[in-house]
Amino acid sequence: MRLTQGAFSYLPDLTDEQIKKQVQYCIKKGWAINIEWTDDPHPRNIYWELWGLPLFDVKDPATVMFEIQECRKANTTGYIKVQAFDASKGCESCVHSFIIQRPKTEPGFYMQRTESEGRFQRYSIQSYAVQARPAGLACTA
Amino acid sequence: MHVKKNHGINFRVICKWMRMAGVDHIHAGTVVGKLEGDPLMVKGFYNTLLDVKTEINLPQGLFFAQDWASLRKCLPVASGGIHCGQMHMLINYLGDDVVLQFGGGTIGHPDGIQAGATANRVALEAMVLARNEGRDYLAEGPAILQSAAKTCGPLQTALDLWKGISFNYSSTDTADFAETPTANV
Numbered sequence: 176m177r178l179t180q181g182a183f184s185y186l187p188d189l190t191d192e193q194i195k196k197q198v199q200y201c202i203k204k205g206w207a208i209n210i211e212w213t214d215d216p217h218p219r220n221i222y223w224e225l226w227g228l229p230l231f232d233v234k235d236p237a238t239v240m241f242e243i244q245e246c247r248k249a250n251t252t253g254y255i256k257v258q259a260f261d262a263s264k265g266c267e268s269c270v271h272s273f274i275i276q277r278p279k280t281e282p283g284f285y286m287q288r289t290e291s292e293g294r295f296q297r298y299s300i301q302s303y304a305v306q307a308r309p310a311g312l313a314c315t316a
Numbered sequence: 317m318h319v320k321k322n323h324g325i326n327f328r329v330i331c332k333w334m335r336m337a338g339v340d341h342i343h344a345g346t347v348v349g350k351l352e353g354d355p356l357m358v359k360g361f362y363n364t365l366l367d368v369k370t371e372i373n374l375p376q377g378l379f380f381a382q383d384w385a386s387l388r389k390c391l392p393v394a395s396g397g398i399h400c401g402q403m404h405m406l407i408n409y410l411g412d413d414v415v416l417q418f419g420g421g422t423i424g425h426p427d428g429i430q431a432g433a434t435a436n437r438v439a440l441e442a443m444v445l446a447r448n449e450g451r452d453y454l455a456e457g458p459a460i461l462q463s464a465a466k467t468c469g470p471l472q473t474a475l476d477l478w479k480g481i482s483f484n485y486s487s488t489d490t491a492d493f494a495e496t497p498t499a500n501v
Contacts, residue, residue, distance in 0.1 A: 183445055185437045187467055193445070200448040265368035265389060270412075 176283030178216050181256055182273040194243070194275050198236040198257065201271055206259035207231045208239050210246050214253040215305045216281065223256065243275065252278050278304070327357075327489075328377055331364040334390055341391040347409040350397025354487040355409055365390040366413050374493040391415060399478045400439035400471060404457025407443050416440070426477060431470035438468045 183189060189197075201208050208230045211223035226246040230239055239257075246255055259271035282303035289297045327344075334342050344365060345351070345358040360376035366389050370382040394410050395417035406416060418436050425432030442464035446453040453460060465472035 183441050185434065185441050185468075186445065186464070193449070196449040197445075200450070263368075265384075265386075 176281055178254065178274065178277060178281055180216075180218065180272075180274060182271060184274055188277070189273070189275060191240070194257065195236050195240055197271070197273065198239045201259040202234060202236060202239075204259075204261070205263075206261050206270060208233065208257060208259050210239075210242055210255065210257055212246055212250045212253050212255045212276075214250075215302065216254055217284070217300065217302050217305070219300075223254075226255075229260070247276060250276075254278070321488075321492075326377070328360055328364050331361050331390070335365055335384075336387065338388065339390050341393050341415060343395055344392035346394040346396050346398050346406070348398060348402050348405045348483065349394070350483050352485065352487040352489065354490050356491055357487070357489050358409065362392050362410065362414070365392050375491050375495060377491055377493070389413070393417060395419065397421075397481075397483060399481060400436045400474050401458075401461065401478050401481065403439040403443045403461065404453050407440075407447060408454045421474075421478075425470065425474055427470060427473060432474065434468065435470040435474040438464055438471045439474075 177184065179185060198208060209228075210226040210230075212226055213220060213223040226249075227242060230242065233239060243255070243257070253276070254274060255276035256272060256274045258269050261268065261270040284300050284302050287299045287301045289299070291297050331342065331344065342365070344361040345353040347353045347355050347358050356375050357377060360373070360378050363370060363373070363376065363378065367382075368384055370378055370380075370384065372378055372381050391413060392410070393415040394406065395415075397420065398406060398416065398418055399421035400418070410416075416436075418432070422432035422436060423429050425435060439461055442460055443453055443457065446456065446460045451460075461471070461475055465475055
């Protein structure tokens, strides 16, 4: 089940050329770019791992592409996304976010039902990929 | 309440009141949808809701410059007859900071609501991708949509069904200011 988070997840996977153009757009707008990765695709997982530091004041898209390559080398089987932050007054928030790498198989999510007091059902969403596996090994190539 | 030019309250004033009152979002026009909407007037509404600093812009009906200081923005909502075949025009006229609501444009899809939603989403993502790349997405819009539809059946169906739908009538709400060129002397 393809993860549909981010700006372009409903399109075919982006090529490096397309990623670079998005990066150039963000730089032109004066936004700070950061790269994040994770092996936990849960929609409530809002804290992906930050790769290096946020790339404030980076004017050259090649720098960002280099960091993306380094992140890919270190995380061959997880999700990687690129985000952009607009620090201008009145905005001060993340304004762009798109996934640039995903595992070869995305098994998706299932609903877990837990019976609580008085046989009342509590529901939660669980990810097949991270179920019962230690951190860092959830996604297989 | 502002359709007649000689009485009522202009919607720009409503926008200002609502933003200052702390309203989170407000329907502010679509330009290309089924309700009437002059592009310049709608731009004036959206700017009133979103500007950090409003500049004087007479064709948009903005007669006074204003610094909004730290007053929160109010998110404009575009709803009413819009469909995925208009995505290039929607992004051109309405920008990024807007809620696009496709009612009929989603549930009217022949293959069901999920197909309708997928068609809208794919159209939007393809258009934003093209715009960010610096393409002339307004002129190439239909071609961009057709290209995206090649890998998205629901979008192809939607484009085929609604390709002729547009709402072309002149708005009764027009600017009170018309730019007239002055002769060189």
